[in-house]
Amino acid sequence: MNLLLAEVAQAAQRLADAGVPSPRFDAEELAAYIHGVKRGELHSVADSEFDARYWEAIARREAREPLQHITGRAFFRYLELRVGPGVFVPRPETESVVGWAIDAVRAMDVAEPLIVDLCTGSGAIALALAQEVPRSRVHAVELSEDALDYARANVEGSKVDLCQGNALTAFPELNGQVDLVISNPPYIPLTEWEHVAPEARDHDPELALFSGEDGLDTIRGIERTAHRLLRPGGVVVIEHADSQGGQVPWIFKEDAGWADAADHPDLNNRPRFTSARKALP
Known part of the structure; x- marks a missing residue:
């Protein structure tokens, strides 16, 4: 040796x-x-x-400094991304969310799918979709200036349209036109702070982690944003904690204009994300 x-x-x-x-x-x-x-x-x-x-x-x-902060890079599907202090480090669990979304878009009878990534962080999701669905038009929004700096560097030279703004009010010019809305939003309950791994709790930005007492505040807001953006028949897919399996589909209610709301497992067979379809008129 x-x-x-x-x-x-x-x-x-x-x-x-x-x-x-x-x-x-x-x-x-x-x-x-x-x-x-x-x-x-x-x-x-x-x-x-x-x-x-x-x-x-x-x-x-x-x-317990994150590995990716030490190396300055994170690997996500087929991408190598720049990351560091101030931006959420993409996790392997999110790769299965993106894989499901790619399959859903490819199954649509749409020549140039219109996709919106809310809370893009490092730009990982938006860039993966732009790369793996070549004819897509991808728009992404991020609120944090620190995170946006990394996202700008990562999407440079790609076709991703990146902007700074609030995910709940973004892209009004796209209302009713979008084929897919995807998001990995903050979803950790404030009450769970002490149970979060040190790599995330002490190094990932709080804005990307916590969202109200039950962790679902941002997801509730994204539900309305997705309904505003999507065309009838368009799909939303949103990541959540495995402990929130069964809760998130109930946010996408039929009487609020949704159909086929369901949870999906990650590679460890734990409920990891919810999808729903905007109901046809």
Whole structure:
């Protein structure tokens, strides 16, 4: 075993002792980042090339600073995104939400689907949809100036139309025309603050995490925004906490103009997002 692999093994144990959920992966990812190689190439780093900055990075992760803040990058579906303090780090769970949305859009008989991403954060969702549904027209909105800086950098050169604003009042010029509204909004109840993982609680912006006593305040607002934006038959898909499974579909009521409201599981078979269709007249 070369020096770097031995150090990675020690680092993984340190991270495990600190309660980091994926200690081996994080130890390897930091080693690859510091040494400028891929994780599968760690064995190729000569002992003389070992960089002591690795242990500085491990100490930061040991203190529960997010891996993505240390590396400045996050991977989401087929994307590599710039992230850091001030923007919500996209999670793997959201990839299944986007996958469902892509399938829903592809199933529509629409030549150039019109898509709106509310609370875009880093721009991950909007950019993934623009990339994987090439003929789509994607609009995204973010309230936070800090997050918007990252989103601007990430969507630069893409066809995503990005603006700053309130998700609940955004894009009035698109009323009644949108095929898909998608959002990963804040949904953590204020009462759950102390139970949130340190990586999120201490580093993700509160604006992207918490939304009222039951966590559903923003989702209730997005329900009305989605109904305003969507054409009849258009679809909304919105992420929520697994503990909120069964609650969110009830927000998209038939008497409020919705049909087919339902929860969907993530890769761990936990309820992760709700979809609904704007009822036909």
